[in-house]
Amino acid sequence: MAEANWYVVHTYSGYENKVKVDIEKTIENRQMQDQILEVSVPVETVVEVKNGVEKTADRKLFPGYVLIRMIMNDETWYVVRNTRGVTGFVGPGSKPVPLSPGEMAKLGFGKKEETEVREQKVLVDFAEGDTVSVIGGPWKDTVGKIIAINEKKRTVSMMVEMFGRETKVEFDFAEVKKVT
Secondary structure, three states: OOOOEEEEEEEOOOOHHHHHHHHHHHHHHOOOOOOEEEEEOOEEEEEEEEOOEEEEEEEEOOOOEEEEEEOOOHHHHHHHHOOOOEEEEOOOOOOOOOEOHHHHHHOOOOOHHHHHOOOOEEEEOOOOOOEEEEOOOOOOOOEEEEEEEEOOOOEEEEEEEEOOEEEEEEEEHHHEEEOO
């Protein structure tokens, strides 16, 4: 029996999840679970902090693409290629090229434990040198310039005047907002 490999399928932009669902329905209807093993739309969880409000969102790693682990043959090629929203396989001409295990490892596929432990990216609407205002806690309404950002701890450091001298203080991302 042939070996299953990961292939990249190009889709219309914004149709990635629809293509995934349609292929999974076709797999179930045609009893092809042993040939098309997995359909994936890789996403990363991103924490966005804007005006002191923190929200979590999933962002597609590869907009316009779906990854499929399958045994390539005429039947599986036909099913995937003729799914609504699919424009074709990635590869030269009409020949799909499987991803190597090294390429899949770089994408975070392989061992389940590794993909679940990935860190979340944090997007903030301020940077070092920006003036921010503290919006909560004992330092509320204090204004200062950011001197450092720690994404792992989700904190910003800024100089605040305390007892007549400048003192470095750390605040959570959600406690500050950019002064415009």
